[in-house]
Amino acid sequence: MARSSDDCVEVCEVGLRDGLQMVQEFLPTSAKIDWIRCEHAAGMHEIEVTSFVPPKLVPQFVDASEVVAGALALPGLTVVGLVPNLKGAERGVALGVHKLNFVMSVSRTHNLKNVRREREESVEDFRRIADMLKSLPAGSRPRLIGGLSTALGCSYEGSIAVDDVCRYAQALAEAGADELLIADTVGYAGPAQVRAVFGAVRRALGDAMALGAHFHDTRGLGLANVAAALDCGVRRFDASLAGLGGCPFAPGATGNIVMEDLCFMLESLGMRTGVDLQRLLEVRRILHDHLPSVPLHGALARAGLPTGYRPAGRSPAAPVGAAH
Amino acid sequence: MARSSDDCVEVCEVGLRDGLQMVQEFLPTSAKIDWIRCEHAAGMHEIEVTSFVPPKLVPQFVDASEVVAGALALPGLTVVGLVPNLKGAERGVALGVHKLNFVMSVSRTHNLKNVRREREESVEDFRRIADMLKSLPAGSRPRLIGGLSTALGCSYEGSIAVDDVCRYAQALAEAGADELLIADTVGYAGPAQVRAVFGAVRRALGDAMALGAHFHDTRGLGLANVAAALDCGVRRFDASLAGLGGCPFAPGATGNIVMEDLCFMLESLGMRTGVDLQRLLEVRRILHDHLPSVPLHGALARAGLPTGYRPAGRSPAAPVGAAH
Numbered sequence: 001m002a003r004s005s006d007d008c009v010e011v012c013e014v015g016l017r018d019g020l021q022m023v024q025e026f027l028p029t030s031a032k033i034d035w036i037r038c039e040h041a042a043g044m045h046e047i048e049v050t051s052f053v054p055p056k057l058v059p060q061f062v063d064a065s066e067v068v069a070g071a072l073a074l075p076g077l078t079v080v081g082l083v084p085n086l087k088g089a090e091r092g093v094a095l096g097v098h099k100l101n102f103v104m105s106v107s108r109t110h111n112l113k114n115v116r117r118e119r120e121e122s123v124e125d126f127r128r129i130a131d132m133l134k135s136l137p138a139g140s141r142p143r144l145i146g147g148l149s150t151a152l153g154c155s156y157e158g159s160i161a162v163d164d165v166c167r168y169a170q171a172l173a174e175a176g177a178d179e180l181l182i183a184d185t186v187g188y189a190g191p192a193q194v195r196a197v198f199g200a201v202r203r204a205l206g207d208a209m210a211l212g213a214h215f216h217d218t219r220g221l222g223l224a225n226v227a228a229a230l231d232c233g234v235r236r237f238d239a240s241l242a243g244l245g246g247c248p249f250a251p252g253a254t255g256n257i258v259m260e261d262l263c264f265m266l267e268s269l270g271m272r273t274g275v276d277l278q279r280l281l282e283v284r285r286i287l288h289d290h291l292p293s294v295p296l297h298g299a300l301a302r303a304g305l306p307t308g309y310r311p312a313g314r315s316p317a318a319p320v321g322a323a324h
Numbered sequence: 325m326a327r328s329s330d331d332c333v334e335v336c337e338v339g340l341r342d343g344l345q346m347v348q349e350f351l352p353t354s355a356k357i358d359w360i361r362c363e364h365a366a367g368m369h370e371i372e373v374t375s376f377v378p379p380k381l382v383p384q385f386v387d388a389s390e391v392v393a394g395a396l397a398l399p400g401l402t403v404v405g406l407v408p409n410l411k412g413a414e415r416g417v418a419l420g421v422h423k424l425n426f427v428m429s430v431s432r433t434h435n436l437k438n439v440r441r442e443r444e445e446s447v448e449d450f451r452r453i454a455d456m457l458k459s460l461p462a463g464s465r466p467r468l469i470g471g472l473s474t475a476l477g478c479s480y481e482g483s484i485a486v487d488d489v490c491r492y493a494q495a496l497a498e499a500g501a502d503e504l505l506i507a508d509t510v511g512y513a514g515p516a517q518v519r520a521v522f523g524a525v526r527r528a529l530g531d532a533m534a535l536g537a538h539f540h541d542t543r544g545l546g547l548a549n550v551a552a553a554l555d556c557g558v559r560r561f562d563a564s565l566a567g568l569g570g571c572p573f574a575p576g577a578t579g580n581i582v583m584e585d586l587c588f589m590l591e592s593l594g595m596r597t598g599v600d601l602q603r604l605l606e607v608r609r610i611l612h613d614h615l616p617s618v619p620l621h622g623a624l625a626r627a628g629l630p631t632g633y634r635p636a637g638r639s640p641a642a643p644v645g646a647a648h
Binding site: 153155158187188189190191192193217218219220221223226227228250252253254259260261264265268269270285297298300302303304306307308 | 344477479482501511512513514515516517520541542543545546547548550551552571574577578582585588589592594595600622623626627630632
C-alpha cells in the first residue's frame with residue numbers, strides 16, 4: 001500500500017509500565033522521572049508512566065502518584081496510566097492523567113487467570129469506567145483506551161479467533177472507548193496475522209476509531225508486524241526503550257518492541273515521529289546505570305545511527321486528542 | 325498482497341561465508357562440516373559454504389576445498405561458493421560446487437575500495453566467468469548468481485540510485501546470470517526502500533529471472549525488509565545461523581538476518597521452508613562451543629518455540645535449478 005511521505009505516526013513509551021512490571025528490581029522514583037523527562041526532551045509525545053494496580057500486587061508501581069506528578073509537569077506530554085478496574089480509574093482521574101488504558105484479554109482463559117473475570121464481566125468493568133468518565137466535566141475528562149490483550153495469540157489457548165477480537169473491539173467501542181489498542185501480549189503474531197486481525201477490526205469499526213498496536217518482539221517479528229500494521233492504516237504504536245520487559249511465558253525472551261528501532265524504521269519509511277533518535281539513544285544510560293542486571297536490547301544502539309543520518313523530519317505530530 | 329498458503333520459500337545459509345569472514349577466530353574445518361551436516365539434516369537445501377578468495381586475504385577460507393568436499397557428500401544439498409573473480413570461479417568449477425556467487429557493488433566507491441575495479445570492469449569479470457561456464461558441458465555447469473552488494477545503501481556514498489541497481493542487474497542478467505541477488509550489505513534499508521528497489525528490478529527484468537534478497541539486520545529492520553520483499557514476489561533469502569557476522573562499518577552491530585528467526589517468520593506467514601526449526605536451533609551449539617567469544621543473536625533462540633508449535637509444513641521446496 002502506498003504511503004505518503006509526510007505521514008505522522010504516534011509512538012507511546014510503555015517501558016515504565018509494561019517494561020518495569022517484568023523487572024524485579026525497583027527503579028528509583030527519581031530515575032523514572034528522569035527517564036520520562038529525558039524522553040520528553042527527545043521529542044516523545046506520549047508515555048505510559050505507571051499502572052494503578054494495588055502496590056501489594058506490583059511493588060514497582062508503589063510510587064505511581066509521584067511519577068504521575070513528575071510527568072504532568074512536562075509541557076505537551078500526554079501522560080497515560082494503566083487501570084485494572086474502576087478504582088484504578090478513579091485514582092488516575094484524581095491524579096490528573098490524560099489517558100487511562102484499560103486492558104482485558106480476548107482469550108477467555110487468559111482473562112480468567114489474569115483478572116478472574118469472564119470477558120463479559122471485563123466489558124462491564126470497562127463500561128463502568130466509561131460511565132464514570134462521562135460524568136466528569138469535559139475539561140478534566142481523560143481519554144479512555146480500550147486495550148485488548150492476547151488478541152493475536154495466547155499462551156493458554158494458542159490461536160485466537162479474529163471474530164472474537166472484532167466482537168470485543170466493538171463491545172469496548174460501544175461502551176465508550178476513545179481509542180482501541182490491539183496487543184500481541186505474548187509475541188505470537190506474524191505479519192500475515194497482523195493484516196488479518198487489524199484489517200478485520202478496521203472493517204468492523206470503521207475509519208473513525210483510533211486504532212493502536214502493541215507488539216512484543218518475543219520471536220523477532222515485532223518490526224515486521226509494525227510494517228504490516230502500517231499497511232492496514234495503523235498510526236499508533238507502543239514500544240519500550242531498549243525493549244525493556246519480557247514475557248512471563250518465555251523466560252529470557254525480549255519484551256516490547258524496541259522504541260529506538262521502531263522510530264528508526266518509521267523514519268526510514270519517511271514517517272515522522274517527532275523523536276530525536278540520538279537523544280533517545282542517550283536515555284538508555286539511565287537504565288544502564290540503575291538496572292545493571294537487566295539486559296538492554298536494540299539493534300540501533302549496537303550499530304549506531306548511519307553516518308550523516310537525516311531523519312524524515314523533526315516537526316512533530318501534534319498530540320492527538322490529549323485532554324490537556 | 326495476498327499470498328497463497330502453500331508458498332514455498334528458499335532460504336540459503338550464508339553464515340559459513342558472510343558470517344565467518346567477519347570472525348577473526350578460525351572455525352576448525354571439522355566444525356564447519358559439522359555445521360553444514362547438521363543444517364542439512366534439519367532440512368536446509370542450500371548453503372554457501374566458503375569463499376574462493378586467496379587464503380592470504382581471508383585465512384578463514386584456507387580450507388575451502390575440504391569444506392566443499394564435505395558439503396558435496398550430502399545428498400540434495402545445493403553447495404554455493406563465493407567467487408571474487410575468474411580464478412575463483414575456475415576453482416569452484418574444479419571442486420564441483422553447484423552455484424557460484426559473484427558479487428559486485430552498485431556503489432562505485434565501494435566497488436573501487438573493495439575490488440579496485442570500476443563497476444563496468446566488474447561486469448566484464450562477470451561476463452568472463454559466464455562465458456567460461458558456457459564452455460562447460462551442461463551436466464557439470466554450475467549455476468551463476470549475479471550479486472549486487474550495497475544495492476540499498478552504502479557507507480561511503482549514502483543512498484544508491486534505484487536506476488543504478490536496475491542498470492547493473494540488467495547488465496549481469498545479459499551477461500549470463502542464472503539468478504540475481506540484491507544485497508543490503510551494510511543494513512541501511514527500510515521496507516519502503518525494499519519495495520522501491522525490488523519492485524523496480526522486477527519490472528526491469530521481468531518475472532522469469534530468479535531474484536533473491538540478502539539483508540543484514542544492522543539496525544533491526546531485517547525481517548521487516550524480508551516481509552516487504554515477499555510482497556514484491558521475492559522467494560529466495562540469505563540468512564545466517566545466529567545472525568553470525570557483523571558489519572565492518574558498524575562495530576558491534578549484528579550481521580546477516582538470523583536464519584532461525586527468518587524461518588520462523590516465513591512459517592508464521594504460512595510459507596514452507598522445509599527447515600525443522602527445533603533442529604535448526606540445536607545447530608547453534610556448534611558455534612557456541614567453538615566460537616565462545618562470538619555473540620550469537622536471535623529472538624527465537626531466547627524465547628524458544630511457542631508451546632505446541634506446528635510449522636506451516638514439513639514438505640520441503642524442491643531445490644530449484646541446482647545443477648546436480
